[in-house]
Amino acid sequence: MAKISHQIMTANRLEDGVVVYLDAQERWVENLSAAAIAETKADAKFLTARAAVAVGERRVVGPYLFPVEPGAARARPLSQREHIRALGPTVGTDFSDSRTGG
Amino acid sequence: MYAYDDFDHAFVRERANEFREQVARRLAGELTEDEFKPLRLMNGLYLQLHAYMLRVAIPYGTLSSAQMRRLAVIARRWDRGYGHFTTRQNIQFNWPKLVDTPDILDSLAEVEMHAIQTSGNCIRNVTADPFSGAAADEIEDSRVWAEIIRQWSTLHPEFTFLPRKFKIAVTGAESNRTAVKFHDIGLRMRRNGADEIGFEVIVGGGQGRTPIVGTTIREFLPKQHLLSYLEAVLRTYNLLGRRDNLYKARIKILLAETGVEAFTDAVEAEWERIRGGALTLPEDEIRRIEAHFAPPLLVAASPDQAFAEAKRAQPDFAAWCRSNLFAHRVPGHAIVTISLKPSGGIPGDATAEQMEAVADLADRFSHGEIRVTHEQNLVLADVREADLFTLWQGLVAAELATANIGLISDIIACPGLDYCNLANARAIPVAQRISRHFSDPALVEEIGPITLNISGCINACGHHHAGHIGILGVDKHGEEFYQITLGGAADDDATVGRILGPSVPYDGVVEAVENVIQTYRNIRTGDERFIDTVRRAGINPFKEALYGTR
Numbered sequence: 125m126a127k128i129s130h131q132i133m134t135a136n137r138l139e140d141g142v143v144v145y146l147d148a149q150e151r152w153v154e155n156l157s158a159a160a161i162a163e164t165k166a167d168a169k170f171l172t173a174r175a176a177v178a179v180g181e182r183r184v185v186g187p188y189l190f191p192v193e194p195g196a197a198r199a200r201p202l203s204q205r206e207h208i209r210a211l212g213p214t215v216g217t218d219f220s221d222s223r224t225g226g
Numbered sequence: 227m228y229a230y231d232d233f234d235h236a237f238v239r240e241r242a243n244e245f246r247e248q249v250a251r252r253l254a255g256e257l258t259e260d261e262f263k264p265l266r267l268m269n270g271l272y273l274q275l276h277a278y279m280l281r282v283a284i285p286y287g288t289l290s291s292a293q294m295r296r297l298a299v300i301a302r303r304w305d306r307g308y309g310h311f312t313t314r315q316n317i318q319f320n321w322p323k324l325v326d327t328p329d330i331l332d333s334l335a336e337v338e339m340h341a342i343q344t345s346g347n348c349i350r351n352v353t354a355d356p357f358s359g360a361a362a363d364e365i366e367d368s369r370v371w372a373e374i375i376r377q378w379s380t381l382h383p384e385f386t387f388l389p390r391k392f393k394i395a396v397t398g399a400e401s402n403r404t405a406v407k408f409h410d411i412g413l414r415m416r417r418n419g420a421d422e423i424g425f426e427v428i429v430g431g432g433q434g435r436t437p438i439v440g441t442t443i444r445e446f447l448p449k450q451h452l453l454s455y456l457e458a459v460l461r462t463y464n465l466l467g468r469r470d471n472l473y474k475a476r477i478k479i480l481l482a483e484t485g486v487e488a489f490t491d492a493v494e495a496e497w498e499r500i501r502g503g504a505l506t507l508p509e510d511e512i513r514r515i516e517a518h519f520a521p522p523l524l525v526a527a528s529p530d531q532a533f534a535e536a537k538r539a540q541p542d543f544a545a546w547c548r549s550n551l552f553a554h555r556v557p558g559h560a561i562v563t564i565s566l567k568p569s570g571g572i573p574g575d576a577t578a579e580q581m582e583a584v585a586d587l588a589d590r591f592s593h594g595e596i597r598v599t600h601e602q603n604l605v606l607a608d609v610r611e612a613d614l615f616t617l618w619q620g621l622v623a624a625e626l627a628t629a630n631i632g633l634i635s636d637i638i639a640c641p642g643l644d645y646c647n648l649a650n651a652r653a654i655p656v657a658q659r660i661s662r663h664f665s666d667p668a669l670v671e672e673i674g675p676i677t678l679n680i681s682g683c684i685n686a687c688g689h690h691h692a693g694h695i696g697i698l699g700v701d702k703h704g705e706e707f708y709q710i711t712l713g714g715a716a717d718d719d720a721t722v723g724r725i726l727g728p729s730v731p732y733d734g735v736v737e738a739v740e741n742v743i744q745t746y747r748n749i750r751t752g753d754e755r756f757i758d759t760v761r762r763a764g765i766n767p768f769k770e771a772l773y774g775t776r
Contacts, residue, residue, distance in 0.1 A: 139253070140323035141277035182252075185259045185273065203704050204651075205643060209275050213644035215572055215654045 129191045132159045132199060133171040134209070135184035143209050144184060150174050152184055156210040157198035162189065227288050227595060228373050228518040230338045237380075238335045241342060245269045246328035253325070266324075268348075269331065270341025274647050277321045281344040282334060286354035286372035286396075287315030287598040291585035294596055296337040298581035304330050309581065311566060311574040313638060313689055314393070315353050315598045316344055320645055342380065347388045349379040349460070353395045355403045356597040359521045360561050360607040362553040365415045366423055367519050368398035371452065374507065374515055378453050385460050389467035390475040392460070393432075405600060407431045407440040407720035408692055410477045411459060418446045425452060429459060429489075430481035433686035437722040438478045443490040449512070451497075454505040458497035462489065522593040522608055527558025529611065536615040543618050545667055546629035551614070558611050562592070564604040564621060565628040565636060569665040570658050573639040574602030583624035591617045600689075601638055601677075603631065633670045634678055634743070635661040638689050642682025642699060643706070649682035651699025651706035656680055656735050663736045664743075673743060676756040677716070692716035694757045695742060696723040697735065706732045712742065712768055713760040724765050727773045738772060745771040 133146040144152040145159035153159065162168040168189055175187035190206045192199035201207045208214060230238070245265070252262040266272075270281040282297070289297075297317060301309050304326045305319040312318055322330060334340055343350055352375045354368040355361065375394060379385065385392070395404040398415040406412035412428035425447040431440025447455050463477045466484065481489050537544040552561040564584060566574050576584070584604055588596050591613045592606035599605060609617060621627040630636045637660060640646065642653030657680055664670050679693030683700075690696035696711035707729035714723030730738045745768050750759045760768070 139325050182255050215644055
């Protein structure tokens, strides 16, 4: 199979905009370390097709693949943008979600 | 301040109801994202890096205490307990859920607020002098005219799909506190030879990837013709502006391509055709709007002895008075700017608790009204000198008493790569590092008046072109670098900053700024302000100091 740089499929969840990743069980998960990693063109094509289905089912918006460097514990995004998307703002304030309802 | 009439109430409620239906249709699959996106943007709802972002309009930056409290409720109930005041005098919530936004818009409508025209290629929220109605150097209250423009431009059918977004600012004072020359249209009130009050019309200013200082195309426009002249400018732009290239679609590019004279001729010809028609403002309508902005009844007072004594007894209070107070038109009163720039803080952010504290203080000391500045601070415009010490104590309790307005730690910063989909580099952490570095109040005061503005990309939401020191984040092969500019200014001597040299890495920004400041301190003469030193000496001394050994 044709090898490519390692990639992960990401999107934002439609209902709340939260960053999600496609895992090997075709679930959209919030944890980058659980994401499926495409290593071949066929993998990437498969993830792209599954993402298109999820868009049609109104689960996510704006899916795309981004390059990562695989690691023992977790994949590391190659871009600062994806690093920040995965871990949240780097502004040093606790922005945990404690909304009171609604 | 302006109070909605039945038409306004009905319009905003209907718009919120319409958006509720649109969200429901999106969630039900009746609208694709491509179909939905322009609809949500028309209601200020973006999709950013981590979540949706809702930009709420604060017309001409004026809020009642009730509105501020409602923003706190929204922050707490539907967001993550804070909001971000922007360089357009608006507020952004960084974490709303799509499913909650109809409820948020309903909640806003209850207090006469909305998110209309905070996005899209339309006439955006009109900005105005945050000291309107209170400034000692004011000719007229600019909010009256901003409100008239708001009513004219809201859902204007001809100008809802312009080539690009369109920003208008109004200033009614001698001092330009609205960056009026960096707007698509800047309106400056002035008197003509007959002592009549009208507008200087400045067109084609802007920042972004092509920063340009606006050009005056009409020295004096009688007030009653404001809307017909604006309509002539907008119509000319709408007809001639480019739609084939996103980066060449702003009016500043049209003005540069057609030439000022030809553009002005086209505007004047159109104006001649429509002037004196339905858009001529009747005097009674101007009076009606003016009545909404009638200043509070303030009794002139002699200098307050207790105020003077408190300054002597409390050095921190005295320092805050030196930097955060501005001259009021009524003796014995002051305009108070509340800094949203604590050391190491996020420029423009306020927690729900701080919003409520400001609302309470506004009720107690400033007639229940709050202003938002384009520098991302808040203003209480009408405070008695005798109340200043108690007000300051309230601000201290709310962690809002930073004494740094107009000083180096009063940094403008866009959300940058921490939040924004368009950004190339982070802006907020850079601001945090710089403000921590310059956290010694005595040093900050000794450095003196200076503006330091940071943008995370060339779109320049952080106004870096107009900063005395400007910092622009760029992406170099996946790494964040920062270009330093010097000599920018947003005031009457509006100038685009000049690039100092090669960009510096993220970890080198503080050192670079420190180097620039040290150079300034070494070469300034007497009490010379930073910007005056740069204008006198040019950028070469700074360039040599920063790059000389490289």
